[in-house]
Amino acid sequence: MGSISLRNAGLVATDTLFSNLNVVIGDGDRVGLVAGNGRGKTTLLRAMAGQGELTQGELVRSRGLTVGYVEQDMPASAMGLTLYDAVLDALPVADRDSDSWRVDVVLDEFETPEALRGRVLSQLSGGWQRIALIARCWVLQPDALLLDEPTNHLDLAKLFQLEAWINQAARNIPVVIASHDRQFLDATTNRTLFLRPDASPYYALPYSKARLALAEADEAAEAKRERELKEVSRLRKQAAKLTNVGINSGSDLLVVKSKYLRERAEKIEASLQSVHKERSGDIRLSNSGAQARVMLAMDNVEVKTPVGEPLFRIDKLHVFQGDRIVILGRNGAGKSQFMGLLSRALAGATVEGLRISPQVVAGYLDQAMAYLPDASSPLGYITDRFDLGDQRSKSLLAGAGFVVEKQDRPIRELSFGQRARLGLLALRLSAPNLYLLDEPTNHIDIVGQEQLEDEILSHGATSILVSHDRSFVRGLGSRFFEIERRRLKEVPSPEAFFAAMAREAG
Numbered sequence: 001m002g003s004i005s006l007r008n009a010g011l012v013a014t015d016t017l018f019s020n021l022n023v024v025i026g027d028g029d030r031v032g033l034v035a036g037n038g039r040g041k042t043t044l045l046r047a048m049a050g051q052g053e054l055t056q057g058e059l060v061r062s063r064g065l066t067v068g069y070v071e072q073d074m075p076a077s078a079m080g081l082t083l084y085d086a087v088l089d090a091l092p093v094a095d096r097d098s099d100s101w102r103v104d105v106v107l108d109e110f111e112t113p114e115a116l117r118g119r120v121l122s123q124l125s126g127g128w129q130r131i132a133l134i135a136r137c138w139v140l141q142p143d144a145l146l147l148d149e150p151t152n153h154l155d156l157a158k159l160f161q162l163e164a165w166i167n168q169a170a171r172n173i174p175v176v177i178a179s180h181d182r183q184f185l186d187a188t189t190n191r192t193l194f195l196r197p198d199a200s201p202y203y204a205l206p207y208s209k210a211r212l213a214l215a216e217a218d219e220a221a222e223a224k225r226e227r228e229l230k231e232v233s234r235l236r237k238q239a240a241k242l243t244n245v246g247i248n249s250g251s252d253l254l255v256v257k258s259k260y261l262r263e264r265a266e267k268i269e270a271s272l273q274s275v276h277k278e279r280s281g282d283i284r285l286s287n288s289g290a291q292a293r294v295m296l297a298m299d300n301v302e303v304k305t306p307v308g309e310p311l312f313r314i315d316k317l318h319v320f321q322g323d324r325i326v327i328l329g330r331n332g333a334g335k336s337q338f339m340g341l342l343s344r345a346l347a348g349a350t351v352e353g354l355r356i357s358p359q360v361v362a363g364y365l366d367q368a369m370a371y372l373p374d375a376s377s378p379l380g381y382i383t384d385r386f387d388l389g390d391q392r393s394k395s396l397l398a399g400a401g402f403v404v405e406k407q408d409r410p411i412r413e414l415s416f417g418q419r420a421r422l423g424l425l426a427l428r429l430s431a432p433n434l435y436l437l438d439e440p441t442n443h444i445d446i447v448g449q450e451q452l453e454d455e456i457l458s459h460g461a462t463s464i465l466v467s468h469d470r471s472f473v474r475g476l477g478s479r480f481f482e483i484e485r486r487r488l489k490e491v492p493s494p495e496a497f498f499a500a501m502a503r504e505a506g
Contacts, residue, residue, distance in 0.1 A: 013040075
């Protein structure tokens with residue numbers, strides 16, 4: 001029997017991220033860890049893995065428990081290794097010769113093609129790098145498993161496969177999963193922990209059911225707070241009235257009663273619970289609008305790899321103003337190459353067969369956020385790019401969730417979620433009327449995803465997006481195109497594609 005216990009645990013950075021956390025995670029518990037960007041999820045996972053410390057309370061692992069921790073990024077030292085060697089490298093040096101068979105067993109569990117095992121990691125997709133990260137952890141046969149954003153960069157086939165693997169291979173050990181993918185959490189967890197500064201609710205329910213229970217609890221807490229505030233106001237008014245009457249009549253009894261009422265009001269005030277509000281920052285978009293009915297027109301457009309190998313052809317596609325187009329396809333089918341081709345064309349490159357309305361102002365969110373200058377600060381990036389001045393830039397960054405202390409830090413030191421929010425702020429400030437969004441939900445917390453959906457819908461923003469997040473795709477898409485047999489074809493909904501991916505994983 002293995003367990004991880006938290007007793008009065010807390011984390012304080014510039015402010016309190018969570019506190020008074022008391023949870024025992026035991027065998028068979030698969031816990032979804034949910035919080036806003038920068039609210040302590042990764043720090044808590046690192047502490048559970050023995051790689052970091054909390055600022056309050058105790059964290060106790062059962063005796064002899066070995067914890068496997070899958071971080072968000074592959075170590076730079078492993079990127080030059082082949083996939084096979086990167087997994088082998090995770091084993092202790094003394095065991096590599098005798099236990100190398102375990103590498104093949106683990107790679108077989110993830111249905112890794114033989115051709116990929118000898119490929120250098122830096123040449124593989126982000127999805128296969130993610131599988132390699134998990135395999136590096138699992139080859140050590142841990143007694144508990146911690147996963148930090150495990151779905152990032154996975155295509156749907158691998159995502160369904162990962163769901164099945166967690167529910168089978170890891171079903172009998174403690175598992176903690178930090179993720180912003182709502183359906184993935186529903187499919188893989190049986191408990192949910194919401195990290196909050198004052199009290200962190202913990203439910204023996206998967207995410208969606210837990211969130212409904214949390215909403216009910218928050219609503220009840222809000223109603224109780226309102227009742228108590230009204231009672232405080234009533235007591236203070238009554239105390240003031242008695243004080244005046246007591247002074248005017250010379251009644252000491254009324255003055256004493258007035259004091260008692262004030263003390264009751266103060267006691268209620270002191271016990272008032274603050275109602276939790278997510279503080280990771282607002283996501284806002286804009287839509288500069290256009291008169292053109294057709295924003296983009298494609299006829300016989302060829303999408304190729306960076307070295308010129310053909311991926312798929314677009315026979316005919318017109319993007320109308322207000323369309324919210326979702327591109328579906330297996331990993332490696334060419335979705336990101338298509339988004340890159342559109343981005344280059346909108347920046348001025350000539351693409352045969354692609355016509356662009358002169359009214360189009362494009363905004364592109366790259367899933368790797370490679371356009372963000374690592375050495376610059378958020379404040380420097382916004383002021384330099386948009387010439388808004390320090391005060392306006394600071395205000396915008398604060399609204400996006402960047403406290404003053406983080407506005408001058410190098411971008412490379414920000415969490416991936418914070419970088420994504422910075423990218424979305426820059427996207428908004430560029431005032432586009434056509435959004436190209438390549439995996440925009442990869443690092444954005446659930447509240448942020450819902451804000452992004454609402455912003456696109458409320459502004460009527462024309463969008464072309466790629467996403468493996470089923471909730472996001474279902475909530476946002478108005479037209480769906482699937483890459484199949486090297487052609488891009490329109491389909492009525494994403495459900496058949498989702499079902500096919502689930503069958504392949506099964």
